[in-house]
Amino acid sequence: MTTNKPVLLSGIQPSGQLCLGNYIGAIKNWVGLQNDYDGIFLVVDLHALTVKQKPSELRNRCLSFLAQYIACGIDPGSNLLVIQSHVHQHTELAWVLSTLAYMGELNRMTQFKDKSTKHQENINAGLFTYPVLMAADILLYQADLVPVGADQKQHLELARDLAQRFNQRYSDTFVVPEPFIPKQGARIMSLQSPESKMSKSDTNENNFIALLDPPDTIRKKIKRAVTDSFTDIQYDEENRPGLANLLVMYAEVAGMEIKQVVQQFENKCYEVLKSELAEVIIELLKPVQSEYHRVIQDKKYLSDILSNGAENASYRARKTISKVYRKIGLVPRVQ
Ligand code: AQP
Numbered sequence: 423m424t425t426n427k428p429v430l431l432s433g434i435q436p437s438g439q440l441c442l443g444n445y446i447g448a449i450k451n452w453v454g455l456q457n458d459y460d461g462i463f464l465v466v467d468l469h470a471l472t473v474k475q476k477p478s479e480l481r482n483r484c485l486s487f488l489a490q491y492i493a494c495g496i497d498p499g500s501n502l503l504v505i506q507s508h509v510h511q512h513t514e515l516a517w518v519l520s521t522l523a524y525m526g527e528l529n530r531m532t533q534f535k536d537k538s539t540k541h542q543e544n545i546n547a548g549l550f551t552y553p554v555l556m557a558a559d560i561l562l563y564q565a566d567l568v569p570v571g572a573d574q575k576q577h578l579e580l581a582r583d584l585a586q587r588f589n590q591r592y593s594d595t596f597v598v599p600e601p602f603i604p605k606q607g608a609r610i611m612s613l614q615s616p617e618s619k620m621s622k623s624d625t626n627e628n629n630f631i632a633l634l635d636p637p638d639t640i641r642k643k644i645k646r647a648v649t650d651s652f653t654d655i656q657y658d659e660e661n662r663p664g665l666a667n668l669l670v671m672y673a674e675v676a677g678m679e680i681k682q683v684v685q686q687f688e689n690k691c692y693e694v695l696k697s698e699l700a701e702v703i704i705e706l707l708k709p710v711q712s713e714y715h716r717v718i719q720d721k722k723y724l725s726d727i728l729s730n731g732a733e734n735a736s737y738r739a740r741k742t743i744s745k746v747y748r749k750i751g752l753v754p755r756v757q
Contacts, residue, residue, distance in 0.1 A: 425460045429597075431565035433464030433506065436483040437473055438623025439632040440490050442703065443610035446674045447571025451604055453495040455569060461501035462563050462735065463491055468506050468513065469555060472548040473541060473623070485724055490633055493714035498727045506559065508732035511739035515558035516551070518746055519584050522591075523554050527583070531576055557581035561588075562739050564597040572608035573619055575601060592749040595742075607674040613647040616663040634711060637704045644668075644700040655687040655695060665692070668699055675702045 432452055434444055452463060465487045470480060484505055492498055506512050528534065531553055538545040548555075553576075560568055560581045568578055578601045585596035610620045612629040620630045628643055635643070649664040657680050659666040669687075672695070673680045687695045717723065748754065 427458065427460040428566035429462065429563055430455055430459030430567045430569065431462045431464070431560055431563050431599075432569050433466040433469075433559060434487060435466045435469040436480060436487050437470045437475070438621070439630075439634065440487060441620055441622040441630040441632050442671065442675075443571065443620035443630065444622055445494065445633060446607040446610050446671070447573075447604065448569060449491065449494045449496075450607075450674070451569040451602060452491075455567070455602070456497060456501055459567065461496070462504060462565070463496055463501055464504050464506050464559060465491075466506045466556075466559060469552060472546060472552055473537070474544055485721075486718060488724060488728070489714050489718040490710070492717050492727075493710045494633070498730075502731045502734050503727050504731035504735045505728060508728065509562075509735045509739050511562055511736070511743040512555065512558050514743055515562050515739075515746065516555040518750065519557050519561070519588070520551055520554045522584055522587050523551075523557075523580070527580060528553060531580070533573065533577065553577040553580045554584070557584045560599050561585055561596045562742050563735070564738075564742065565599045566597055567602050568599050569602035569604075571610075571619075572603055575603060588746075595745055595749055606680065607670055610671060610674075611663060611667040613643055613667075616648055616667045631703060633707060634714065635707070640703050640707070641697070641700045644696050644703070647696065649692050653691065655684055655690065655692075657681070657684050668695060672699045672702065675699075675706050 430452070432448060434440070434448065452461065455461075465484050467480065467484050488503055488505075491503060496503065528550055534550055534552070537549055541549070556577050557580055560578075561584070568581075570578060578599065582598050585598045589595055589598075612618045612620050612624065613631075614626060614629050622630060622632070624630055628646055631640055631643055647664060647668060649668070650662050652662065652665075655665070655669075656662065657666055657669050669680055669683050672678070673683045676683070744754070
């Protein structure tokens with residue numbers, strides 16, 4: 423499956439539970455852009471290994487994430503859905519790119535700093551070289567556009583730098599990808615600690631809304647979300663981050679501008695905002711959850727999608743890696 427459309431690529435690592443932050447910052451935009459692009463959506467399982475995983479859970483989670491992509495509206499008929507480890511060229515290209523990436527630039531990555539603080543017992547080399555593998559994911563498919571949340575901006579800049587560095591050293595080979603970071607909702611914050619971002623593998627489940635959370639759990643989590651001791655509804659990200667986060671979530675889920683949401687809740691109390699927010703999230707997730715429960719049962723359907731994805735993606739990946747190997751001076755294998 424190749425088209426004349428520009429290539430759109432994005433992925434999520436199968437760690438934790440897909441959450442509203444991932445939906446608003448990434449998946450929602452994949453769905454919105456998919457018709458205008460040749461889309462490749464990855465479940466980046468090799469990335470997930472940078473944090474300790476239980477093998478059986480990881481295996482199930484890969485299929486569950488795939489089914490959730492589809493349930494959120496990604497059309498498997500017109501996009502490739504791929505598990506990263508099914509295409510071995512990701513790691514091959516990552517190795518080549520790691521010889522172009524400088525220790526200094528990897529040292530500056532804030533996600534490495536955050537994750538090594540969170541996982542002090544397991545600061546592995548993969549965590550450090552994670553952004554190089556991510557650059558390989560993107561450059562392997564000559565992606566034009568990469569929709570991500572704001573936390574991935576720095577990694578994407580590295581992918582662009584590595585593409586440019588390779589192109590300068592060995593002649594034009596890679597498309598230099600453009601980021602697509604939404605203007606609103608690029609950084610949904612944790613419900614209990616609104617100064618940190620909402621993360622799908624947060625050990626405190628009250629910090630995030632999972633896409634598969636039942637309605638009552640959503641109501642409880644939103645009700646408990648931290649706000650402040652003011653009483654009026656104003657958008658002030660710096661001084662009232664908890665309330666600002668609820669307003670952004672409402673705007674994103676209801677398809678509104680933040681100022682419209684502020685107007686709608688003017689003179690109302692936090693309880694009203696919270697209870698209406700919970701209901702719009704439940705409405706958003708109702709069809710997603712019912713489609714998910716249908717799709718996840720159909721193992722044959724999912725495995726056909728993955729086999730088609732792996733086959734088509736491998737074809738493209740082979741083209742890129744053989745070009746790369748030739749340009750850097752490796753002897754081609756005799757067929
Ligand atoms: N809070 C967020 N707001 C907006 N966008 C977000 N994304 C993640 N959190 C938010 C975007 O979702 C995609 C997830 O990619 P990932 O799993 O590969 O990386 P991540 O950024 O490490 O995501 P999480 O949710 O924080 O996962 P864990 O907790 O497992 O590490 C990316 O496009 C990201 O920008």
